[in-house]
Amino acid sequence: MKHATPFSKILVANRGEIALRVMRSARALGYGTVAVYSTADAGSPHVREADQAVCIGEPAALSSYLRISALIEAARRTAADAVHPGYGFLAENADFANACIDAGLVFIGPSPGAIEAMGNKAGAKRLMAAAGVPCIPGYQGEDQSDSRLAEEAGRLGYPLMIKATSGGGGRGMRLVRDADGFGDALRSARSEAANAFGDTTVLLERAILEPRHIEIQIVADRYGHVLHLGERDCSVQRRHQKLLEEAPSPVVSAALRDRMGAVAVRAARAIGYEGAGTLEFLLDRHGDFYFMEMNTRLQVEHPVTEAITGLDLVELQLRIAAGEPLEISQDQVHLSGHAIEARLCAEDASQDFMPQSGKMVLWHAPTHGPARLRVEHALESGAEISAHYDSMIAKLIAHGTTREEARRKLARGLETLVALGVTTNRGFLASCLEHSVFAAGEATTDFIQRYRAELLRDDPEADARATAVAALLLMQGGTETRPPLAGGALIRPLPMRLRLEMGGGGRELTMVRQGQRTYIAEGGGHRHVLDLIDFGHHRIRFVCDDVMETATYFRDGATLLLQLGSRSYRVKNLTHVAHSQPGTASGSDGRLRASMNGRVVAVLVAAGESVAPGQPLVTVEAMKMEHIHASPVAGTVRALHVSAGDQVSAAGLLAEIAIEEDAPSGSRESLSSETGRTHPPSP
Numbered sequence: 001m002k003h004a005t006p007f008s009k010i011l012v013a014n015r016g017e018i019a020l021r022v023m024r025s026a027r028a029l030g031y032g033t034v035a036v037y038s039t040a041d042a043g044s045p046h047v048r049e050a051d052q053a054v055c056i057g058e059p060a061a062l063s064s065y066l067r068i069s070a071l072i073e074a075a076r077r078t079a080a081d082a083v084h085p086g087y088g089f090l091a092e093n094a095d096f097a098n099a100c101i102d103a104g105l106v107f108i109g110p111s112p113g114a115i116e117a118m119g120n121k122a123g124a125k126r127l128m129a130a131a132g133v134p135c136i137p138g139y140q141g142e143d144q145s146d147s148r149l150a151e152e153a154g155r156l157g158y159p160l161m162i163k164a165t166s167g168g169g170g171r172g173m174r175l176v177r178d179a180d181g182f183g184d185a186l187r188s189a190r191s192e193a194a195n196a197f198g199d200t201t202v203l204l205e206r207a208i209l210e211p212r213h214i215e216i217q218i219v220a221d222r223y224g225h226v227l228h229l230g231e232r233d234c235s236v237q238r239r240h241q242k243l244l245e246e247a248p249s250p251v252v253s254a255a256l257r258d259r260m261g262a263v264a265v266r267a268a269r270a271i272g273y274e275g276a277g278t279l280e281f282l283l284d285r286h287g288d289f290y291f292m293e294m295n296t297r298l299q300v301e302h303p304v305t306e307a308i309t310g311l312d313l314v315e316l317q318l319r320i321a322a323g324e325p326l327e328i329s330q331d332q333v334h335l336s337g338h339a340i341e342a343r344l345c346a347e348d349a350s351q352d353f354m355p356q357s358g359k360m361v362l363w364h365a366p367t368h369g370p371a372r373l374r375v376e377h378a379l380e381s382g383a384e385i386s387a388h389y390d391s392m393i394a395k396l397i398a399h400g401t402t403r404e405e406a407r408r409k410l411a412r413g414l415e416t417l418v419a420l421g422v423t424t425n426r427g428f429l430a431s432c433l434e435h436s437v438f439a440a441g442e443a444t445t446d447f448i449q450r451y452r453a454e455l456l457r458d459d460p461e462a463d464a465r466a467t468a469v470a471a472l473l474l475m476q477g478g479t480e481t482r483p484p485l486a487g488g489a490l491i492r493p494l495p496m497r498l499r500l501e502m503g504g505g506g507r508e509l510t511m512v513r514q515g516q517r518t519y520i521a522e523g524g525g526h527r528h529v530l531d532l533i534d535f536g537h538h539r540i541r542f543v544c545d546d547v548m549e550t551a552t553y554f555r556d557g558a559t560l561l562l563q564l565g566s567r568s569y570r571v572k573n574l575t576h577v578a579h580s581q582p583g584t585a586s587g588s589d590g591r592l593r594a595s596m597n598g599r600v601v602a603v604l605v606a607a608g609e610s611v612a613p614g615q616p617l618v619t620v621e622a623m624k625m626e627h628i629h630a631s632p633v634a635g636t637v638r639a640l641h642v643s644a645g646d647q648v649s650a651a652g653l654l655a656e657i658a659i660e661e662d663a664p665s666g667s668r669e670s671l672s673s674e675t676g677r678t679h680p681p682s683p
Contacts, residue, residue: 003222004323007082007106011075014086016378019046022084025314034078038064040386045378052078065089068096072103082106091297092119108321110275110296117271118294121165122203128291131270133263136290138205152204153182159207164193170240171196192626210444212283214249216264217305219316220273225326228261229305230335238353238448245301246340247308250441276317307339307399338403340410342429344394346385349428350456355622357387357597361421362554366413373398373413385422387597387622407433420554420561430566431455465544466564467507468521468528469551470571471498474560501572590633590657594648598622609637618654635659
């Protein structure tokens with residue numbers, strides 16, 4: 001075999017679910033595996049799963065997994081002779097690929113030249129245009145002055161996109177609808193790009209409104225064979241980051257697939273590409289498509305392509321890197337059925353998708369039973385979700401003979417998935433899947449923005465039922481380690497009046513016991529009859545209004561985490577707690593607190609400065625996104641407790657505002673919700 005580059009042990013320069021994914025295929029082919037980890041990940045599953053593991057440093061600011069010298073040294077110490085970068089971190093870093101090659105390691109990916117050529121969005125557009133690939137009109141010049149960019153924006157016209165030329169994943173990307181918003185959007189895009197990629201260079205593109213986000217998967221060996229493996233539709237996004245991906249696209253015909261595939265193959269050949277890669281396009285309502293970027297790595301959503309082609313993309317990467325030629329031709333690539341992937345993220349969809357961190361106290365993936373799915377994750381009960389890394393914590397993939405079958409399977413899988421302890425987007429994903437527009441295959445990139453109110457709509461009936469179940473659970477004696485028998489002794493005689501905090505609001509209800517296992521819950525205009533069937537560790541089986549159901553729960557003292565259907569609840573028992581005094585809403589006292597763990601990247605005001613309600617004061621970076629913390633009240637900055645570069649904890653004090661005495665009535669509380677907004681708004 002010509003140009004063979006054999007290897008026997010692979011260092012996976014990544015963490016979490018992608019590290020485990022790479023190890024699975026590597027072991028199936030007989031390769032040894034080496035994990036690397038930060039101190040925050042010392043107990044993580046990917047560390048335990050590998051044959052060997054090396055600590056590469058502290059977790060702060062993502063630095064551990066970006067330390068090229070530490071990764072090369074880890075390979076040397078373990079005698080690894082190949083490196084797989086996964087995705088994210090250094091996966092598209094030409095310097096890292098060069099360092100691996102210089103150290104005598106096989107880099108499992110494209111050449112440094114190909115990475116460099118496509119890693120800069122401006123340069124990539126110029127290369128693709130020269131290769132005959134259709135591109136969106138824009139500006140990608142070297143003059144990055146504010147005045148030149150504003151001038152070019154005016155020439156292009158609004159709306160337009162500002163995009164960081166380095167990196168991906170929606171970082172440093174802003175949609176600008178008019179000239180008035182251009183300056184702030186440019187500053188924010190540059191700041192986020194600097195934090196994520198160390199590069200503030202941006203390009204401008206004319207915005208194509210309501211497009212489909214379509215990407216073509218390609219694989220290429222070093223002998224000139226290039227194949228496309230069909231398309232993926234990644235249109236359902238928030239903050240320009242994908243949430244649902246599917247293959248094939250519901251709007252791409254066989255003829256359009258051939259056209260787009262041929263363009264993707266031509267683009268890969270133009271740069272001498274080797275390995276797995278993805279060409280991303282915007283498809284407009286007229287069927288015209290435009291190049292956005294090329295990802296010179298494995299994609300998060302690669303499992304949907306694997307599901308419909310029957311190919312293992314990581315295996316193909318390993319074989320190509322070893323110098324093996326592709327053994328299939330384009331006419332041997334067949335698409336079978338439909339697959340949909342959902343990205344489970346530690347974030348609060350109701351709070352502008354704000355990232356969350358903390359302990360996942362209870363985790364169970366639906367990998368068995370009727371809702372069996374492919375679930376890629378590195379989670380377990382008790383796992384710590386760190387603020388240092390991306391908010392995506394798992395992905396669920398359903399495959400069916402039809403799109404509707406795949407959609408049903410995924411929706412059912414999300415219902416049976418157990419994820420308690422950290423707020424996730426599980427319920428929001430279920431709402432997306434069940435929405436009539438998505439079900440009909442008509443979702444475009446503005447799907448979440450357009451239907452956000454519907455996707456986040458409350459269900460008073462479901463919440464009332466959950467309140468009754470929560471009350472029943474809280475009234476039972478025992479703890480998680482010693483559950484009581486069903487129908488066991490109650491904390492106090494019935495009837496009993498309970499006061500709960502749930503979903504940010506208070507709820508009061510009366511529980512009346514009728515018989516050994518029957519209870520009546522009344523409150524808020526709702527009345528439910530519950531029959532307790534079975535009660536044990538983390539699960540309760542009951543009949544509510546003649547319908548038998550199962551709920552999952554975790555109890556920690558007066559706090560109860562409850563999962564019922566696709567909805568999750570955090571419930572506090574305030575029955576024996578004195579009522580809070582008026583005027584104590586979060587932020588209403590002028591104290592601005594951090595909404596999550598993270599790093600301060602900007603302090604936007606000075607002590608003594610007058611501020612208005614909703615005015616940005618401090619920007620905190622967490623999980624690779626910026627979050628603006630705004631003033632909850634009108635007043636004067638009395639004190640600043642943080643500086644740029646400081647690490648802060650959730651609820652940590654950022655600033656104190658001396659409240660204006662003549663502030664409008666009610667402003668102190670009504671505007672406190674502005675604290676912790678995520679920038680940019682979801683697209």
